[in-house]
Amino acid sequence: MTITGFDSTGQSTGENVLPPRQVTAADDLDAELIALEGDVVTPTRRAVAPAVETVDEQEIRPARRRLPWRALTWRDVCAIGSFLAVALFVTAPLWLNLDHELRDDPQDQAFFEWMLAHGARVLTDGVYPFFSDRLNYPDGVNMMANTSVLAVSLPLTPVTLLFGPHVAFNVFLTGALALTGTSWYLVLSRRFVASRLAAWVGALFCTFAPSMVSHAGGHPNIVSQFLVPLIIWRTLELRRPRRVMRNGLLLAGLLIWQAFINLEILFMTAVALGIFCAVMAIVRRRTHRGEVLTFLRALGVAAATTLAVLAYPLSVQFFGPQSYHGLAEFVRHFGADLGSFTAYASRSVAGNEAVAAGLTQNPAEENAFFGWGLVILFVGLVLWMRRTATVVAIGGIAIFFAAMSLGPRIYLNGVNTGVPGIWSLLHSVPVLNSAVPTRWAMAIAPMVGIILALGCQRAADMIRTQPQSRGPVRVAMITAVAMALVPLAPTPLRTTLMDPVPEFVTSGAWKQFVDDDHTMVTLPLPDSNYPDPLRWSAYTGQDMRIAGAYALLPNQDPRNPDDRTAIFSPPWRPTSGLITSVRQGNPIPEITDIRREMTLADLRFWKAGVVVLTPQARDIEMLRTFSELVGFRPTWTEGVWMWDVRALVDNPDATVTAIGMK
Numbered sequence: 185m186t187i188t189g190f191d192s193t194g195q196s197t198g199e200n201v202l203p204p205r206q207v208t209a210a211d212d213l214d215a216e217l218i219a220l221e222g223d224v225v226t227p228t229r230r231a232v233a234p235a236v237e238t239v240d241e242q243e244i245r246p247a248r249r250r251l252p253w254r255a256l257t258w259r260d261v262c263a264i265g266s267f268l269a270v271a272l273f274v275t276a277p278l279w280l281n282l283d284h285e286l287r288d289d290p291q292d293q294a295f296f297e298w299m300l301a302h303g304a305r306v307l308t309d310g311v312y313p314f315f316s317d318r319l320n321y322p323d324g325v326n327m328m329a330n331t332s333v334l335a336v337s338l339p340l341t342p343v344t345l346l347f348g349p350h351v352a353f354n355v356f357l358t359g360a361l362a363l364t365g366t367s368w369y370l371v372l373s374r375r376f377v378a379s380r381l382a383a384w385v386g387a388l389f390c391t392f393a394p395s396m397v398s399h400a401g402g403h404p405n406i407v408s409q410f411l412v413p414l415i416i417w418r419t420l421e422l423r424r425p426r427r428v429m430r431n432g433l434l435l436a437g438l439l440i441w442q443a444f445i446n447l448e449i450l451f452m453t454a455v456a457l458g459i460f461c462a463v464m465a466i467v468r469r470r471t472h473r474g475e476v477l478t479f480l481r482a483l484g485v486a487a488a489t490t491l492a493v494l495a496y497p498l499s500v501q502f503f504g505p506q507s508y509h510g511l512a513e514f515v516r517h518f519g520a521d522l523g524s525f526t527a528y529a530s531r532s533v534a535g536n537e538a539v540a541a542g543l544t545q546n547p548a549e550e551n552a553f554f555g556w557g558l559v560i561l562f563v564g565l566v567l568w569m570r571r572t573a574t575v576v577a578i579g580g581i582a583i584f585f586a587a588m589s590l591g592p593r594i595y596l597n598g599v600n601t602g603v604p605g606i607w608s609l610l611h612s613v614p615v616l617n618s619a620v621p622t623r624w625a626m627a628i629a630p631m632v633g634i635i636l637a638l639g640c641q642r643a644a645d646m647i648r649t650q651p652q653s654r655g656p657v658r659v660a661m662i663t664a665v666a667m668a669l670v671p672l673a674p675t676p677l678r679t680t681l682m683d684p685v686p687e688f689v690t691s692g693a694w695k696q697f698v699d700d701d702h703t704m705v706t707l708p709l710p711d712s713n714y715p716d717p718l719r720w721s722a723y724t725g726q727d728m729r730i731a732g733a734y735a736l737l738p739n740q741d742p743r744n745p746d747d748r749t750a751i752f753s754p755p756w757r758p759t760s761g762l763i764t765s766v767r768q769g770n771p772i773p774e775i776t777d778i779r780r781e782m783t784l785a786d787l788r789f790w791k792a793g794v795v796v797l798t799p800q801a802r803d804i805e806m807l808r809t810f811s812e813l814v815g816f817r818p819t820w821t822e823g824v825w826m827w828d829v830r831a832l833v834d835n836p837d838a839t840v841t842a843i844g845m846k
Contacts, residue, residue, distance in 0.1 A: 233463025259356035260373070261379045267365030268539070270392055274400060275358045277679040282350065283787040285682035288547040289402025291734050294715035294722075296404060299680045300356065301722035302327065302391040303337020304344040308725075312332040314500045314672045319718065320733035320754050321703045321790060328501035329750075330510060330735050333405050335444035336360075349722040357400060365391035371413035376634065377641040383667060389672075393629035394529035396675040398550035401531070405446045406623075412453055412630060414438050419457050420484035423475045432485025439490045443497075450620060456581050463577045508738040508750040510617030515750075518545050519591015519605065520552035520622045521598065529553035534671035542598045545622070552589060552625035554632070557668035562632055564664070565639040575638060582631040589625035599838065604719070618750075640665070682719075686798055686823040693822050694728055694794065702793025702830060707806050708767050709760045710734050711752040711753040718797070731790035732760065757789070758782035759813065766805050775812040780840040788833050795827040815840045 256264075277284060286293045298319065306313045313334055317324040320695055327334075338343070344352040368390045368483045373383035390396075390409075391751075399406040418435040421427075442450045465476050501507060510516070521543040529550040530540040544550050566579035592608035594601045607621045643661040649652045688694055698704050709732030710717040721728050740755035754760070759782065766772055772781075787795075797807055797818065807825055811817050814832065818825035832838045 205251070225699075227804060239639075255558075257380075260369075263364045263369050263373075263380065263384045263443070265388070266360040267369070267387070267391060270388075270731070271358050271361035271365070272762070274361065274392070274397060274674050274676055275354065277358070277676050278354045281679060281681075282354075283681060283684070283827040284679035286402050287678040287680040290549070290680075290682065291712045291715040292402035293353060294718040295734055296333065297353050298335055298718040298722040298726075299327075299331070300337045300340060300344050300349045300352045301726050303330065303334055304349075305726050305780065306334070307338060307341045308345070315505060316495060316726070318721060318729050320735065320737065321731050323737070323754065324506055325733060325735045325737070326501065326504055326506040326508075328497050328504070329408075329506070331405050331446060334440050336405075340631070346839070350719070353404070357404040357407070360404050360410070361391060361396070363410040364396075364407065364412075367410040368413045368630075371417050372634070372637050375417050377637050379641050379644045381636045382640035382644060384667075385640050386633040388633075389636055389669065390630050390633035392674050394532050394535075394553040394672055394674075395532045395551040395626040395629050397677075398529055398548055398553075399626070399764040401677055402548050406449060406626070407474050408445050409630075411438050411442045411448060412449065414455065415442065415450075415453055419461070422486070423472075423479045425474070425478050427703065428478065429485055432482040433489060436489035436493075437488040439486065439780070440493050443490075443494055448623065449627075451615075451619070452585075452624065456585070456627060456631070459581050459584070460577050463580075464573065467573045503547050506737055507748075508736060510612075510614070510750040511736075511750050512739075512752075513749070515620060516611045516617060517591055517593070518549065518620050518622045519593065519595065519607065520544075520586075520589040520625045521595045522601075523595075523597040524550070525554055525586065525625075526556045526559055527553050528555050528671060530676050531677075532671060533673045533675060535675075548624050549620070551622050551626075552586070554628075555668070555671055557670065557671060558632065559640075561664050561668040562635060565635050569642060571639065575635065578631050579634060582628045585624045585628050585631075589622050589628075590653070591621040617776055620734060627641050636665070683716055683798070683800075685720050685723050686794065686796075688822040688824045689723060689824055694724075697794035697830065698728055699793070701791060702833070703731050703732045703791050705790050705792040705795045705829075707795060707797040707810055708763045709754070711764070714767075714800075731792065743767045754836075757786050759786040762813075763806055763809065766809050769802065772805060772809050775809070775842070777842075780813055780815070780842070783810075784832060784840050788828050792829050792833055795829055796824040798824050813841065817843070 228721050244588060272279070278286070302311075302316060302318070303312075305311050305318075313332070314326070314328050315324055316327055319325045333356075338819050340352050340356060343355050365387050368387035369383050372386050373380055377383050377386075390413075393645075396407050396409075402771065415435070415438050418431065419437055422431050422435065424431055439450065442453075461479070465479075469476060524540075526544040527539060527543055528535040530537040530547060531550070532555075533554065534555065535553070540547075540550055540553065543553075562579075562582075566575055569575040587606050588610075590605040590607065592605055592611055594603045594605050595693065605621075610616050611621065644656050646657050650657075694704060704717075706714075706717045708714050710730065711732065712734050715734045717732070718734060732754055736750040736752065737754055739751045741747055758779070762773070762779070795805055795810065795814075795818075797810070803825075812825065814827060814829060816827070818827045830842065
């Protein structure tokens with residue numbers, strides 16, 4: 185078995201080139217993770233597994249110089265192909281029905297389609313990448329505070345320009361899953377375990393765990409975890425002597441790249457690695473006295489480089505225009521239900537949508553659904569390999585993250601137990617107040633995957649070194665893994681027919697009303713319940729500027745001006761509030777001259793050139809209300825009702841008069 189580049193004898197594996205029938209130590213569990221117990225090649229270490237000494241050093245050295253693609257075997261190609269196949273299976277409904285959108289989280293799909301269009305515009309038009317006024321005009325949107333995914337949207341620019349942001353989103357989501365599986369497999373098989381099958385099992389779970397499939401329903405930035413295994417590998421490599429600068433710079437590059445995909449994943453990875461490295465430094469303090477100093481020097485290089493590059497983007501995120509200070513209070517209470525850890529997610533083969541709905545806030549946050557089988561297997565594997573400090577440390581971090589995920593108050597099967605969780609002490613701490621507590625459970629999946637890979641490798645070692653136990657061990661391991669993982673097998677994402685982009689937008693008719701001095705206002709303004717205008721703007725390459733937004737924006741409550749927590753829509757304005765109320769089914773209030781004056785002020789604030797309404801629920805009520813507010817009826821053209829309001833907005837002396845509406 186190998187981990188972090190060293191096999192059970194302490195020898196460097198280079199590119200993990202091993203003899204076909206390598207024999208590893210079976211009676212020394214600590215030797216299985218020798219890289220974390222001791223990585224100095226000595227005669228004593230070699231004596232642990234004499235069979236490995238037959239490997240000629242001249243055979244290993246050329247392998248290190250081989251290009252990565254030359255190092256791939258047919259098993260590797262099959263494994264990588266399987267990740268792509270499963271990713272396509274999960275996202276197949278999006279590919280087979282390009283006129284569909286995600287059923288459970290259409291608002292985030294529209295949001296990321298808009299972000300993909302932003303990335304393309306950064307390259308084609310050279311616009312400022314960290315802020316945009318194409319959305320939520322005139323206040324705009326802080327892109328760094330809204331997961332702009334620039335590290336993905338920029339490379340996908342050709343796809344976005346050729347096929348549109350809707351197809352680019354599908355490529356983003358499918359590619360994120362396939363690349364994450366490939367990355368986990370290559371790192372596990374080259375640096376953690378010798379068995380390709382063990383690496384495949386671990387990578388398969390890391391990629392398609394219930395939490396990953398859940399977030400695939402709307403959060404491609406979160407399932408884009410292909411850098412996580414690389415960050416883990418390069419962090420453990422920091423202890424290498426004589427490569428301080430190189431190792432530090434390599435890690436810094438990965439950290440910067442991940443920062444422009446998703447900072448939340450980077451933060452949780454850093455916390456887990458920080459705890460793990462601290463524990464291992466204590467365990468190894470006597471046998472590797474100089475290792476900590478080497479590690480810290482390389483870490484200093486990585487930290488200094490990362491902070492130097494990210495200093496400006498992070499300053500924009502936390503202190504720039506439209507920045508916010510922590511998530512809303514109700515989001516910071518999104519904790520994982522204690523009962524969900526042994527339940528099955530709605531997108532798992534054994535899952536039940538009704539049961540899962542009672543254990544989580546929404547279908548996109550089913551982070552802790554591992555099922556009884558996997559919980560038992562995980563605990564059993566940790567106990568089985570308990571003599572290895574690495575395994576115990578990983579198991580301890582997983583338990584700690586599970587406790588963090590429970591939120592400020594612990595719930596059991598939907599019932600508040602009244603018992604405070606660890607998060608009750610942390611949810612108001614700066615930086616942590618921008619984290620969703622339930623997502624700490626999502627970070628457990630990679631730890632489970634690593635333990636699965638190590639456990640399968642341990643069983644493979646026993647089969648090779650103890651032929652008499654081959655049958656029982658093989659049957660026991662296959663049965664245990666199958667019982668734990670088969671019920672968690674993912675099902676395809678659920679989609680629904682989306683409202684098409686209106687012809688008024690696709691034909692370019694909007695251009696005669698929207699220019700550098702005017703915007704489009706939609707009824708209702710875009711929010712989490714009506715994200716369609718974001719897709720319209722993305723379709724035009726963000727040439728069409730719109731008012732309102734579905735995005736994380738600072739609260740601007742005049743009753744509490746110091747409150748800068750995030751909300752998911754622009755601050756309330758009289759007109760947007762009234763139209764939203766009508767759309768929700770509330771009675772239409774009396775339209776007075778005061779309301780008309782407030783509407784005129786709102787239109788001037790938004791610099792509206794045209795107001796449009798598409799056919800939708802309660803569209804007639806919204807049409808009548810807005811017509812009363814502006815004093816004239818709309819025109820039906822190219823699939824929308826349209827009010828040309830430029831005369832009202834551009835003329836400071838213009839007034840609104842009432843019309844008779846029956």
